[in-house]
Amino acid sequence: MSVSIEIPDKPGGAPALGGVIQSMGRDRTLLEMAIMTAVFLALWPVIGQHRVTDFMVFCILVLSFDLLYGYMGRLSFGHVLYYGTGGYMFSVFINYATPNPLLGMVVGIVAAMVVAMAVGLIVSRADGAPFSLTNLAFNQIGVFCALSAFAEWTKGDNGLPSTKMQPVWFLDFLQKPVNFWFSLFWLLLVFYFLKRLTRSPYGLLVRSIKEDESRVRFLGYNTFFYKWLTYVISCTLAGLAGVLITLNYTFVSPHAMDPNSNLDIIFASLLGGAGNLYGAIVGGILYQLIKNFLPMWVSDWEAFLGIVLLILVFNFRKGVTGFVVDRLAGRNAASMQPRGGEAR
Amino acid sequence: MLDVKEIDVYYGHAKVLHDVSLSVNQGEMTFVIGRNGAGKTTLLKTICGVRAPGKGSITYDGQEIAGVPAEKVARRGIRMVAQDKRVFGSLTVRGNIELAAYAANESVSKSVDKVVSLYPKLKDLLHLKASSLSGGQREILLIGRALVGEPKLLLIDEPTEGLAVVVIEDIFRILGEMKSRVSAVIVEQNLSIVSRLADRVFIMKEGKIEKTISEKAEIANTRELERYL
Amino acid sequence: MIQTLVQGLTIGGILYFVSVGLSLTFGTMKIVNFAHAAVYCLGIYLFITIMPLVGGMHPLALVIAMAAIVPFAYVVERYVIRRLYGESVDYTIIATYAVLLISTNVIKRVWGVQPQPVADPIGKFLDMGDATISVYRLSIVALAFLVFIGLSLFFSRSVVGKIVVAALDDNEGVRRLGLDVNRYFSIVFMLGSALAVLGGILYAPMTAVQPYMGFTILLLGFAVVIVGGMGNLNGTFFAAIGLGLVMAITGRFWSQAAETMVFIVMGIVLIFKPLETYGTSGK
Numbered sequence: 001m002s003v004s005i006e007i008p009d010k011p012g013g014a015p016a017l018g019g020v021i022q023s024m025g026r027d028r029t030l031l032e033m034a035i036m037t038a039v040f041l042a043l044w045p046v047i048g049q050h051r052v053t054d055f056m057v058f059c060i061l062v063l064s065f066d067l068l069y070g071y072m073g074r075l076s077f078g079h080v081l082y083y084g085t086g087g088y089m090f091s092v093f094i095n096y097a098t099p100n101p102l103l104g105m106v107v108g109i110v111a112a113m114v115v116a117m118a119v120g121l122i123v124s125r126a127d128g129a130p131f132s133l134t135n136l137a138f139n140q141i142g143v144f145c146a147l148s149a150f151a152e153w154t155k156g157d158n159g160l161p162s163t164k165m166q167p168v169w170f171l172d173f174l175q176k177p178v179n180f181w182f183s184l185f186w187l188l189l190v191f192y193f194l195k196r197l198t199r200s201p202y203g204l205l206v207r208s209i210k211e212d213e214s215r216v217r218f219l220g221y222n223t224f225f226y227k228w229l230t231y232v233i234s235c236t237l238a239g240l241a242g243v244l245i246t247l248n249y250t251f252v253s254p255h256a257m258d259p260n261s262n263l264d265i266i267f268a269s270l271l272g273g274a275g276n277l278y279g280a281i282v283g284g285i286l287y288q289l290i291k292n293f294l295p296m297w298v299s300d301w302e303a304f305l306g307i308v309l310l311i312l313v314f315n316f317r318k319g320v321t322g323f324v325v326d327r328l329a330g331r332n333a334a335s336m337q338p339r340g341g342e343a344r
Numbered sequence: 345m346l347d348v349k350e351i352d353v354y355y356g357h358a359k360v361l362h363d364v365s366l367s368v369n370q371g372e373m374t375f376v377i378g379r380n381g382a383g384k385t386t387l388l389k390t391i392c393g394v395r396a397p398g399k400g401s402i403t404y405d406g407q408e409i410a411g412v413p414a415e416k417v418a419r420r421g422i423r424m425v426a427q428d429k430r431v432f433g434s435l436t437v438r439g440n441i442e443l444a445a446y447a448a449n450e451s452v453s454k455s456v457d458k459v460v461s462l463y464p465k466l467k468d469l470l471h472l473k474a475s476s477l478s479g480g481q482r483e484i485l486l487i488g489r490a491l492v493g494e495p496k497l498l499l500i501d502e503p504t505e506g507l508a509v510v511v512i513e514d515i516f517r518i519l520g521e522m523k524s525r526v527s528a529v530i531v532e533q534n535l536s537i538v539s540r541l542a543d544r545v546f547i548m549k550e551g552k553i554e555k556t557i558s559e560k561a562e563i564a565n566t567r568e569l570e571r572y573l
Numbered sequence: 574m575i576q577t578l579v580q581g582l583t584i585g586g587i588l589y590f591v592s593v594g595l596s597l598t599f600g601t602m603k604i605v606n607f608a609h610a611a612v613y614c615l616g617i618y619l620f621i622t623i624m625p626l627v628g629g630m631h632p633l634a635l636v637i638a639m640a641a642i643v644p645f646a647y648v649v650e651r652y653v654i655r656r657l658y659g660e661s662v663d664y665t666i667i668a669t670y671a672v673l674l675i676s677t678n679v680i681k682r683v684w685g686v687q688p689q690p691v692a693d694p695i696g697k698f699l700d701m702g703d704a705t706i707s708v709y710r711l712s713i714v715a716l717a718f719l720v721f722i723g724l725s726l727f728f729s730r731s732v733v734g735k736i737v738v739a740a741l742d743d744n745e746g747v748r749r750l751g752l753d754v755n756r757y758f759s760i761v762f763m764l765g766s767a768l769a770v771l772g773g774i775l776y777a778p779m780t781a782v783q784p785y786m787g788f789t790i791l792l793l794g795f796a797v798v799i800v801g802g803m804g805n806l807n808g809t810f811f812a813a814i815g816l817g818l819v820m821a822i823t824g825r826f827w828s829q830a831a832e833t834m835v836f837i838v839m840g841i842v843l844i845f846k847p848l849e850t851y852g853t854s855g856k
Binding site: 389392394413414415418419423426430431432433434435440442443444446447448489493553 | 748
Binding site for chain 3: 069073075077117122123124125128129130132133136137138140144147148149228231234263266282302303305306307309310313314317
C-alpha cells in the first residue's frame, strides 16, 4: 500500500544529531522562556521560594520524562531511579569527597548518565509492557541500594543531608534565592535544549520510531541506538533534576526514588498533554498545585487521583494543552479524524 | 451475493483503498491480482470484518456487513484464509479443525472427514502439533478449516505464495473442487491458476480497482494478465 | 537446608497463583494489568471479613472470597480494560494503576491501615531431620502442583481452554472462525483473578496484611511472567518455583535482598532472552 511517512534520508553514521545545529531558527522560544520566567516569578511570593523551586525542578523532571514517553512513546515506571541517583551521588560526593556543590552536581549528573547507559542497554531491547516493568524493577533495585545495600554510606532510611556544601564563587546554595535562580536557569536551558532537539531531524526520527519502528528500521536506521540514546538523554536530565532538588532541600532520602512518584510524573505529563514541551510545563505546574493544595480539602487523595486519571485516559487523552489546541482550531479538529480502523 | 460499494479504507491517516467497488455472484470464483502494496490484503480484511471502511458499504446476502466485527461476519458464512499461513500452532491439526467445528456447530468427526477427503494425506498428520506442519500443509489445513461449517463465501489471501510446485498443484486441485460449491474472492500472483479457475478477475492498482475482466477468453490469456502486474 | 527448600517452594507456589492471571492477561490481551494487585488485596480483606461470619472455617471463607471477587474482576475487565483494547498499552497500564489507587484508598477507608493478622489455619508441624516444617506450607506446595496439573488439563482438553490457547497463537484467526475471543478472555481474566486471591489468602498467615500488600507481590508476579514467558503457562509455573527458590536462598544470607535478587535475575534473563516475543509496539 502507498503510505508516506517523512523520514530524512539516512545519512551515514548518526549525523541526524548534526541536524540539531542546523535547525537553529527564528522562533518564539525567547518569548516562551520569558513567559515562563514571569510565571515562576509571580508564583514566588504566592507559594514561597522553596515550593516554587520544587515546581520548577518537577517541571524539568516531567520534561525529561516527556521526551521518553510523549515523543518516543515508551512508558517507564522507574524514571525516579535517576532522579534519586543524581541526588544521592551528589550528596555522597559532598559528604565524603569535597563539599564543592558544582563538582557534586557534575558527579550526580554523570552518575545518572552512566546508570542510564547501562540500564538503557537492557531496557531498550524491550517495548511496551516489559519496558515499563523492567524500569520499575531497576527502580526497586535502586531503592534497595539506597536503603540497605549501601546504607553505610547513604545512611539508609534516615537519608543523607548535604549541608556541608560550601559556596562556590557567588553561588551559595544554602541561601534560598540562589536555588530559585539556579533552578530557573536550568529549567530554561533544558527547555531550550529539548526544543531544539525535538525540532531537529533527530526529534523527527524519535517520533517516527513511536509511530512505526519497523519502517524506520527498514530505512536503514539503527533504531536500537536511537532508543538507547533517547533513554540516556531523558534519564540524565532526570538526574539533573535530582541534583537540583537535593540542592533545594540539602537532603536526600530513599523516598526520592519511591516508585509511586513515577505516577506523579505520568499524571502531570498526561494532564498537561504528552508529546509537547508546553504540556510538560503546564502539567508540571498544575499537578504540583493540585498536589500541594488539594489534600487540604480532599481527604481521600489517592482515590481522587485514581478517578481523575481514569477520566484523563478515557476522555482527555491530550491533556490540557491538547484540549486548548483543539478548541482554538475549532471544529476542524474533529472533522479531520479519519474514520474507520480496526473493527471491534 | 457480495456487493462492495465505493469503500475507502484508512490505516491511521493513510488512505489505502480508494472508492473500491466489486461484486461477486453466487458460486463465482473471483480473483484479485495486482502488484504488492496495491491493497489486496486490506480489501479482504475489510470484507471479513477485521478492518472497517471509512466510507462506503459492503452488502452480503442483502445485509450490511461493513464495520461489523469479524466474529459476527464469520458466523454469517464468510471465512478468510490469511496470507501469513498462521495456524493454531500449539494445538494439534485435529485440534485446529475441532475449534472450527465448535465455532460452526458442526460435529467434529464430520469436519475432520470433510477436511481429510479434501486432502487424504492430512489423515496421518492429525495428531501432530500444527506448528510442525510445512507451509503447504498449513495452507491446506487453513483452507480445510475455513470450509468447516459450509461457508458461502471464502476469502483467500495468496494461497500459493512461497509454496513448492507440487503443493501448488494440490491447492489448484482443491480450489477446483471447491469451485462450484462456494463463492470466493482469492488474491493470487500465480497467473496460471488465475486463468484456469477464474470466473472473473479484478485488477487492483494503488488502492483502486483498475479493471474487471469477465470474458473467458481474456482471462485464459495469461500473457495479457501479466501486463497488469 | 530443607527449611529453605520448602520456603522456596511455598513462595514459588504463591507466586504461581498470582502470576497465572498476569501471564494469561499479558498473553491474551497484551496488557499489563495493575488492577490485579487490587483484586489480590481486596480478596484477602474480604476473606478476613468473611471468616468470622462462617465460624472461622478457613476453606469455606476462602471459596466465598474467591467467588466474591469475580464480579469485581468482571467489572474491571469489562469497563476499564476492554474499553482500551487495541489502543496503546500505556493507557491500560495507567488506567489499571488508577483502579489500584482507588481500591487501595477504599480498603484503607473500610479496614484501616493497621496490619491484620491472619492465623495459620492448620498449625501443625512435621519434623524432617533437624528442621520443623509447617504442614500448612507443604499443603500450599501441594495445592500449587494440583492447580498446575488442573490448568494444564484445562487448556489442553477443554474447548474453552483450547480456544484460549489458539487465541494466544492467532487472535485474529480465532475471530475469523466466528468465535468472540473477548468473551473467552473475560473468562480467563476472572479465573486468573480468582487464583490470585487464592494465592493471597494462602499467603496471608505468612505476611503482614496491609492495604499496600498488592504492590510488591505484583512486581514479583511481573518478574515471574517475564522470566517464564508471557502467555506461556508452563513457563510461568517453573519460573515461579525458580524465583521462589531464589528468594528463599537469598533470604537466608541477606534477607533484605531477597526481592531485589528476583529483579536482578529478571534483568539477566532480559539480556539473554530473545525479545521478539515481547513488546506490543503498535501491532
